[in-house]
Amino acid sequence: MKINLLTIGTRGDVQPFIVLGKELSKRGHHITICTGGAFKDLAEKNRLTFSAIRADYADLTQSEEGKNMLKGNLISIVSQMKTVIYPMMEQMLDDIWAASKDADAIIYHPKVFGGYDIAEALHIPAFIAHPVPVIAPTRLFTNPVLPFAMQNGALNRASFKMNRLLTAAFFSLINKWRHETLSLPDKRSVFKDDSILNGKHIPVLYGCSPSIIPFDQQWKGHVSMQGFWFLDEDAWTPPPELLRFLEAGPPFTVSFSSMPLRNPDHILDMLQQAFKETGQRAILLTGSSGIKQTIDSPHIFTAGSIPHDWIFPQSQAVIHHGGAGTTAAALKAGKPMVICPFSGDQPFWARKMRDIGVAAAPLKERDMSVKAFVSKINELVSNHTYSQRASEAASLIVKEDGVRHTADFIEEKLEEKNPAK
Structure with missing residues (x-):
C-alpha cells in the first residue's frame, strides 16, 4: 500500500514520522515522507522515499522573525502572518497535494493543515499522528498546548476545542485551496470538528508512553498510544576529545536544542x-x-550535537528544553532532569516530569542565573529519589514497543477500510 506521511517543523516533529515510516516500510508498504528539505538525508538514510515541502520551517526558526515567534511574541506572529507564514502554507498545500495524488492512505501531523482535505478529496483512509497527546479530548489532563494545568475534568476536555482556534487564521487560505485545487464544496470552519471525517473519528496515533501519560479508556478503538517511537540510530563514533572528557566520570548533559536563547553568551x-x-x-x-x-x-x-541515545546513558543527569523527543530519550536512559521550558508543549512535559518524580522544578529562561543553576545541579546530585524514579520509568518504557504496536493498529484500521477479498 502507498502511504504518505506528511509533517513539517523541527526534528521533534519529523523524526517520529521517520520512525513510523521505517516500521511500515519493513512491512512491505511503500512509504513517502513529505517534509522540509532539511530532513532529506535523514529520510533517505532510513530508506524512505522523500518528497520536499518547500515551506522551510528550519530556516524560519533561525531567522529573527522566527525566533520572536518561537518566543510567543504575538505581535511578531500577527505581523509575519501574511508576509511569511501564508506564502509558506500555500507552498506546503501545493507540495503535499502533488506528492499525494496517488496515495492509498495518509498519516499527517496537525501542522500540515491540508492532510484532512486530501483524504476527503481522494476518499482514502487518514490518520492524525503526533508525539504529544494534543488531539483527542480527555478529562484526564489539560490540552498540552496550554502553559498551565487545570484540575477540572470538564474544563480539561473543553480545552481541546481550542485546537480549532489555532488553525482559524488559515481557514480562508485552506478553503480557497479546497475549492480551486481539490474541487471540494464544503468549507472548513471553527465550528467544524476536523478530527471527524465522513461522520467518523479519524484514528489518532500518539508516539508517547501510557506508562507516563494516562490512556483514556474512552479513546479505545480510535486512539493508539502504546509507547514512544524511538529511532534506532546507526553506530556513532565519538571524537577522541569527547572520550577523554568522559574518562573523568558521567557528566551532566545540557541541551536547549532549537530554542533561540535571548542572550546565548550570557547563558553559557x-x-x-x-x-x-x-x-x-x-x-x-x-x-x-x-x-x-x-x-x-x-x-x-x-x-x-551528539545522538541522545549515545550520550544520555553516559550522563549523570540532563538539563534540557523539554521537547517531547528529548524528554522521551532522557526517560529511556533513566536519567533525572531539569526542564527549562520555552514554548509549545514544553511546559506540559516539565509539569509531567515533575509530577512523576523524575525532575526538579522547571527553570524558565527569565529565571536563569548562576545561583539558580547551582541550586538545580546540587538538587539533582543530592536527591537520589529523582534517579530512583527515573530508573523505574525507564524499566517500564524499555518494555514497550510503541512503534510496532502503532503499525499494528494502522494495519488493522486499513484492513477495516479495505477488507481482503
Missing part, C-alpha cells in the same frame, strides 16, 4: 560558572540555540 557564562562552583562537569549541546562559542574548559565540553 552562567553554566560555566555554575558547574565550576558545584564541582560538576557538563557536555553542552549547542544545537540551534544561538551559542556559538567553543569552550576549552575542564568543566564544560561543547558540541553542536
